[in-house]
Amino acid sequence: MSMSSISGSAILLCIATTAIAESPGLGEPVSQSEIEQLDFVVMPDGSGLPAGSGTAMEGQALFATHCIACHGEDGTGGINDRLAGGHGSLATDAPAKTVGSYWPYATTLFDYIRRAMPYQSPGTLTPDEIYALTAYVLFINEIVDENAELDAEALPAVRMPNADGFTWDYQP
Amino acid sequence: MKTSPDDFVPAAGNGLLDRRVFLRAGAAGSLGLLAASAGAQERPAWAKLPGEGMGPAGAPSKHEAHIRRGHLSLQTGTTGSGASRTPLEFLDGIITPSRLHFERHHSGIPDIDPRLHKLVIHGLVRRPLEFDVDALVRYPAVSRIQFLECSGNSGVLTAAEPVQASCGSIHGLVSASEWGGVPLSVLLDEAGVEPRGKWLVADGADAAMMSRSVPLEKAMDDAIVALYQNGEPLRPANGYPMRLFLPGWEGNISVKWLRTIKVTDGPAMTRDETSKYSDLREDGSARLFTFPMGVKSVITSPSPGLTMRQRGVYQIAGIAWSGAGRIARVQISVDGGNSWADAALDEHVLPKCLTRFRAAWNWDGGPSVIMSRALDETGAIQPDRGSWFDGQSRGNFYHYNAVHAWQVGADGESTHVYV
Numbered sequence: 001m002s003m004s005s006i007s008g009s010a011i012l013l014c015i016a017t018t019a020i021a022e023s024p025g026l027g028e029p030v031s032q033s034e035i036e037q038l039d040f041v042v043m044p045d046g047s048g049l050p051a052g053s054g055t056a057m058e059g060q061a062l063f064a065t066h067c068i069a070c071h072g073e074d075g076t077g078g079i080n081d082r083l084a085g086g087h088g089s090l091a092t093d094a095p096a097k098t099v100g101s102y103w104p105y106a107t108t109l110f111d112y113i114r115r116a117m118p119y120q121s122p123g124t125l126t127p128d129e130i131y132a133l134t135a136y137v138l139f140i141n142e143i144v145d146e147n148a149e150l151d152a153e154a155l156p157a158v159r160m161p162n163a164d165g166f167t168w169d170y171q172p
Numbered sequence: 173m174k175t176s177p178d179d180f181v182p183a184a185g186n187g188l189l190d191r192r193v194f195l196r197a198g199a200a201g202s203l204g205l206l207a208a209s210a211g212a213q214e215r216p217a218w219a220k221l222p223g224e225g226m227g228p229a230g231a232p233s234k235h236e237a238h239i240r241r242g243h244l245s246l247q248t249g250t251t252g253s254g255a256s257r258t259p260l261e262f263l264d265g266i267i268t269p270s271r272l273h274f275e276r277h278h279s280g281i282p283d284i285d286p287r288l289h290k291l292v293i294h295g296l297v298r299r300p301l302e303f304d305v306d307a308l309v310r311y312p313a314v315s316r317i318q319f320l321e322c323s324g325n326s327g328v329l330t331a332a333e334p335v336q337a338s339c340g341s342i343h344g345l346v347s348a349s350e351w352g353g354v355p356l357s358v359l360l361d362e363a364g365v366e367p368r369g370k371w372l373v374a375d376g377a378d379a380a381m382m383s384r385s386v387p388l389e390k391a392m393d394d395a396i397v398a399l400y401q402n403g404e405p406l407r408p409a410n411g412y413p414m415r416l417f418l419p420g421w422e423g424n425i426s427v428k429w430l431r432t433i434k435v436t437d438g439p440a441m442t443r444d445e446t447s448k449y450s451d452l453r454e455d456g457s458a459r460l461f462t463f464p465m466g467v468k469s470v471i472t473s474p475s476p477g478l479t480m481r482q483r484g485v486y487q488i489a490g491i492a493w494s495g496a497g498r499i500a501r502v503q504i505s506v507d508g509g510n511s512w513a514d515a516a517l518d519e520h521v522l523p524k525c526l527t528r529f530r531a532a533w534n535w536d537g538g539p540s541v542i543m544s545r546a547l548d549e550t551g552a553i554q555p556d557r558g559s560w561f562d563g564q565s566r567g568n569f570y571h572y573n574a575v576h577a578w579q580v581g582a583d584g585e586s587t588h589v590y591v
Contacts, residue, residue, distance in 0.1 A: 023362045024310055027293070027301030034302075035294045040381055041373045041434050044441050070249055079248035091456030095567035097447060102458075105441045112443035115381035116279060119250065122379050166450065170461035172370065172387060 042111035046156030053151035054132025056139035066118040084140040100141025106158035109134045183513030187534035194516035243341035252280020257344025266526040268347035279380035286413040295434035298364030311354040321346040323422035327569030334588040339475035348526040352400030357392045369435040376429040385439035420495030420524035421463040452565035464495035468573040469546035480584035483537035494548035499527040501547045508541035
């Protein structure tokens, strides 16, 4: 090794040392299986979606059991958020921001239901049930038909009516 | 030093006095105080016997028991989703007592055992890592005295008619604290963000596993993983044992009960950042990622419930803040915006923090509309109400920061008015 490459390595070493100088380096390694257990993130391209599938027909019964008390029959609203309808209302004085009229990505439904719903017992639905409920909520918004089967490939391919309705304020 | 109204120089119409009264040592403190009366020596009842002993933790005076978080708005059918608001009208200074910090929860306050809680950083990193509280407290700590504001704060001001409520009930989704913790950049550097990593997705350990996407740029700039609030471990309602804190940005993104950070190549488009905290426009389009909180101010005293019982000199006090940096100037009007004068700013003018302002007002007992208007160091000016609505959907109530007015009536009571 020539002198110049030795000093080059030394400089690189110095930079690396400086960069982590403020870190005592106490993070513990995490295994891939541990990460899979706690990673709930579903991206708009579908990455993060688990195996499984479900149809709107299957979702209808689940909706009646788990969702109707807060979101009303067919998601038209109850004591909590209205999920369906409101199409064409966004530019009016009474905009109704529902899944069908407002949400830009269908993948968000799966992500949110898996995280937070049903409100009183989050984490109790299987992936198949979440796909089915997602399909049902899209069905009542006339975005998919009742027999459409959603899975990790079909869900990110669903195009939402308001997909082009958003601009970014933050500019990277 | 004793002051009298004759000492004061008018600065604007309807009795607003020059702010220099607050720059003279002691003058502010003497406003409204009566000179001690001479007479025979005597003791108040509470000075005739030794007082109570010490205790393991303090509590406010029983005479201040009315100072409580107000306007609890619960989402129907839940016991833990909703908001409570800081009672701004009863507070002074710039630090919000932790017990009075506003709350906004999406599925209640989780009861987290810190020994079982970990923060996991994964995704586009070279070394996925986990950190528990014991590890994080060994990192070089930083402190930030900064505000946190929910982007729905003051949203009720988009109503057609002015809502009659206390200052805190209207504007109390803002608080300020000393947040202590570890720079997020240090933890991300330790994990080694890959070049493709541009965003991160943070989620909490609450039952909603509330999640938001954060640009890596902000995460590496001034974000911290906070462990302390006003010198003590975070309160459970504020994310115990650890939370994300992103200075100056809408509160929802400072994810509480921080559980995972996944480095990604783009935003996850979570429910909260798309369907909730996005800003609908008049033309039906909407803005995503409206992160910084705009420059804003509000008069906290006088305000509804704080009655002015006689004409004469009063202190107008309030708070101003900006997500872009320091407050440069606050102007006050006591004649409905016809004339303005500068308020005095308290000593601590910190970036992305509440700044306390004060003005002296010689009230003649007549009806008066009082307002404040803030400017920040970037030159941004708090908009008037009409300008704020330009281009906004009537259905949007996020990021409301327009100039706010109280009307002081001849009876000394303040009410909320639009100007």
